[in-house]
Amino acid sequence: MVSIYIRKAGYSESSSILSNVQFTVPQGKLIGLIGANGAGKSTTIQAMMETLPFFDGEVQLGTYGYVPERPILYEYLTLSEHIDLLIRTVGQDENELKNRATELCKTFRLDDKLHLYPVHFSKGMQQKVMLILAFTPTYDFYILDEPFMGLDPQAMRRLIQLVAEEKERGAAILMSTHALDTAEKICDSYICMHNGHVLKQGTLGEMQRYEGQSLLELFDELIEGAANAAV
Numbered sequence: 001m002v003s004i005y006i007r008k009a010g011y012s013e014s015s016s017i018l019s020n021v022q023f024t025v026p027q028g029k030l031i032g033l034i035g036a037n038g039a040g041k042s043t044t045i046q047a048m049m050e051t052l053p054f055f056d057g058e059v060q061l062g063t064y065g066y067v068p069e070r071p072i073l074y075e076y077l078t079l080s081e082h083i084d085l086l087i088r089t090v091g092q093d094e095n096e097l098k099n100r101a102t103e104l105c106k107t108f109r110l111d112d113k114l115h116l117y118p119v120h121f122s123k124g125m126q127q128k129v130m131l132i133l134a135f136t137p138t139y140d141f142y143i144l145d146e147p148f149m150g151l152d153p154q155a156m157r158r159l160i161q162l163v164a165e166e167k168e169r170g171a172a173i174l175m176s177t178h179a180l181d182t183a184e185k186i187c188d189s190y191i192c193m194h195n196g197h198v199l200k201q202g203t204l205g206e207m208q209r210y211e212g213q214s215l216l217e218l219f220d221e222l223i224e225g226a227a228n229a230a231v
């Protein structure tokens with residue numbers, strides 16, 4: 001189980017962005033991290049990965065797979081070289097990693113692009129590269145920061161399948177997303193952030209104001225309520 005408690009964190013000590021953010025991600029569960037633009041989702045993820053300049057809190061996290069909000073690629077490496085570099089540095093069985101990478105390249109239809117440079121790929125294709133690299137090794141925990149961004153419908157469906165398989169294997173997954181219709185179908189529970197803190201968390205059933213309320217309707221109500229309370 002992954003657990004995090006952020007007392008305060010941000011990009012400098014003088015102006016912290018997050019306060020009192022606390023949650024767990026149990027094994028075999030997919031948790032949706034939701035919130036409006038600027039709510040603090042990516043900053044929370046940075047805090048978990050201990051890459052923020054200012055962090056006061058506690059994180060329990062082993063090694064993990066990470067899909068960043070924006071693709072991070074080496075300018076002078078081909079797709080095949082990106083995969084080779086990962087395989088050499090990750091410290092897991094090389095044959096298994098190669099097989100898995102080959103399978104994922106087929107899944108995301110990039111198996112004919114191995115000799116090309118991902119910096120010149122389209123946005124969605126670059127996102128697929130990040131997914132291939134994150135899911136090639138086997139981890140107990142995955143952090144996916146807006147993983148659907150730019151994906152075509154087929155790739156979205158394949159990612160949903162992949163996430164379901166990883167959950168089935170027992171992996172814990174934290175996924176930040178604005179795709180609430182999709183999140184409602186696949187997430188086990190949610191953490192709703194607003195202004196750098198957790199507004200509400202739980203399963204949809206636990207948070208719903210009335211039976212049948214969709215995640216989007218609930219989200220609207222929560223964010224409107226928080227905005228009105230702040231006035």
Ligand SMILES: Nc1ncnc2c1ncn2[C@@H]1O[C@H](COP(=O)(O)OP(=O)(O)OP(=O)(O)O)[C@@H](O)[C@H]1O
Nearest residue numbers: 011017035036037038039040041042043044069178
């Ligand atoms: N590198 C940075 N330096 C300073 N402030 C930052 C930096 N990155 C983000 N922020 C600020 O932190 C706050 C939270 O931003 P964050 O990126 O965590 O939001 P988010 O919920 O991920 O939003 P989005 O849905 O738009 O991706 C915002 O006020 C933003 O301006």
